Amino acid sequence: MDPYSAEGELINIHNYFHQGQYQEVVDFDTSSLSAENEVPARVLIQRARIALGQAKEVLADVKGETSEPEFAAVAALAQSALGKTEEAAQAIEKLAQSESDNQTVQVLGGIVLQAAGKSDEALALLSKHSGSLDAAALIVQIHLQQNRTDLAIKEVTAARRWAQDSLLVNLAESWVGLRQGGEKYQQAFYVFEELAQAPATSSLVTLVSQAICEIHLGRVEEAQAALEQALQKQPDHADAIANLMVLTVITGKDATELTSSLKQTAPRHALLTDLEEKSDLFDKSASKFSAKVTA
Numbered sequence: 001m002d003p004y005s006a007e008g009e010l011i012n013i014h015n016y017f018h019q020g021q022y023q024e025v026v027d028f029d030t031s032s033l034s035a036e037n038e039v040p041a042r043v044l045i046q047r048a049r050i051a052l053g054q055a056k057e058v059l060a061d062v063k064g065e066t067s068e069p070e071f072a073a074v075a076a077l078a079q080s081a082l083g084k085t086e087e088a089a090q091a092i093e094k095l096a097q098s099e100s101d102n103q104t105v106q107v108l109g110g111i112v113l114q115a116a117g118k119s120d121e122a123l124a125l126l127s128k129h130s131g132s133l134d135a136a137a138l139i140v141q142i143h144l145q146q147n148r149t150d151l152a153i154k155e156v157t158a159a160r161r162w163a164q165d166s167l168l169v170n171l172a173e174s175w176v177g178l179r180q181g182g183e184k185y186q187q188a189f190y191v192f193e194e195l196a197q198a199p200a201t202s203s204l205v206t207l208v209s210q211a212i213c214e215i216h217l218g219r220v221e222e223a224q225a226a227l228e229q230a231l232q233k234q235p236d237h238a239d240a241i242a243n244l245m246v247l248t249v250i251t252g253k254d255a256t257e258l259t260s261s262l263k264q265t266a267p268r269h270a271l272l273t274d275l276e277e278k279s280d281l282f283d284k285s286a287s288k289f290s291a292k293v294t295a
Contacts, residue, residue, distance in 0.1 A: 009033055009034060009037050010040060010044070012028070013025055013028045013030075013041055013044055013045075014044065014168075015201075016028065016048075017047065017048055018167060018168050018171060019205065019206060020051075020203035020204060020206055021201070021203045022049075022051045022203075023048075023052070025044055025047075025048035026049060028041070028045065030045075039068075039070050039104075040104070042070075043070050043073075043104050043108075046062065046074045046078075047077065047108075050077060050078055050081050055081040056078075056082065058074065058075075058078045059078040059079065059082070062074050062075050062078070069095060069099040069102045069104065070102070070104040070105070072091070072095050072105075073092065073104050073109060074104075074108065075091070076088040076089075076091040076108065076109070076112050077108045077111060077112055080111070080112045080115050085115050086116060088112045088115075089112055089113055089116035089118060089121075091112075092105070092108075092109040092112045092113060093113075093121070095109065096109055096125055100125060100128050101128060103129065103132050103134075103135070105125075106125055106128055106129050106132065106135050107126070107134045107135055107138060109122070109125050109126075110125055110126040110135065110138045110139075111138065113125065114138075114141075114142055114145070119145070122138075123139060123142055126139050126142075133159060133163050133166055133169060136156075136158070136159040136163075136169075136172070137159075137168050137169075137171070140155045140156055140159075140176065143155060144175060144176065144179055149176065149179045149180065152176050152179070153176055155172075156169065156172050156176050159172065160173070170191055173187075173188075174187070174188035174191045174192060174209075178212065178213065185213060185217050186213075186217065188213050189217060192206055192209040192210040192212075192213055193210050193213070195209075195210075196209070196210040196226070197210075204233060204234055204237050204239075204240065205239075207227070207230040207240075208227065208230055208239050208240050208243055211223045211226035211227045211240075214226060215243070215246070215250070220247065220251055223243075227244045227247065231244070236265045238262065238265050238269050241258060241261055241265060241266075242262055242269055242271045244258055245259060245262060245271070259272075
């Protein structure tokens with residue numbers, strides 16, 4: 001039986017993780033799990049701790065277990081989260097030489113390689129999966145980052161055939177829908193709103209996701225309310241700050257304070273990196289032109 005299926009032992013902890021309920025993952029009672037599911041559950045718990053900013057502690061905890069491929073992959077993920085992306089990628093590349101069929105190595109390796117800018121290598125490793133929805137979802141994310149919406153749609157469509165009504169395939173469809181636009185914005189909104197507003201599934205991740213849908217739908221006040229709700233729960237949540245910054249710019253207001261806050265909270269955030277790259281490109285283009293003064 002698939003442990004992540006509706007009848008599987010790991011369905012709840014798996015859903016907690018993908019709903020962004022990381023503390024619930026950490027606190028999950030694993031005492032009644034069968035032996036075969038103990039390692040997958042521990043991996044999810046360590047991933048949740050990394051998402052909560054505890055990468056150093058995770059690295060220390062798994063230090064003596066890296067002979068096991070799953071925990072060697074967790075160690076690489078923790079290194080990547082600490083900014084050691086190249087070192088982490090090298091560790092995954094070495095691990096994949098002998099453990100490329102291991103699902104945890106595939107999934108965590110894909111994350112690490114993509115973070116290091118090695119998209120082709122990440123996709124090659126993830127493509128070795130056999131019925132892993134986590135791997136399929138990551139493939140979708142990578143294709144979206146590559147602006148290959150066509151390939152992302154193809155991956156989601158294929159996953160839907162065998163994953164049916166899984167939470168993760170619904171989320172993946174929503175990510176793709178936000179890229180497709182039009183009526184897909186509303187469909188994505190329904191998915192994220194249901195998760196964000198239900199006490200059993202609400203999290204910072206789902207609140208921010210709902211707000212992003214609201215922005216695309218032109219519902220500025222609703223988007224701001226969702227982001228402010230997220231920031232009330234965690235004032236230093238980087239993605240909430242980043243999206244509030246975007247919303248502030250859209251509405252014509254000064255985003256200087258939010259930009260400064262994001263730089264302090266997450267100096268390597270994707271939005272800041274993208275803005276810096278675009279600013280450099282603008283400066284390079286502008287340097288090719290000089291003002292001409294006519295008498």
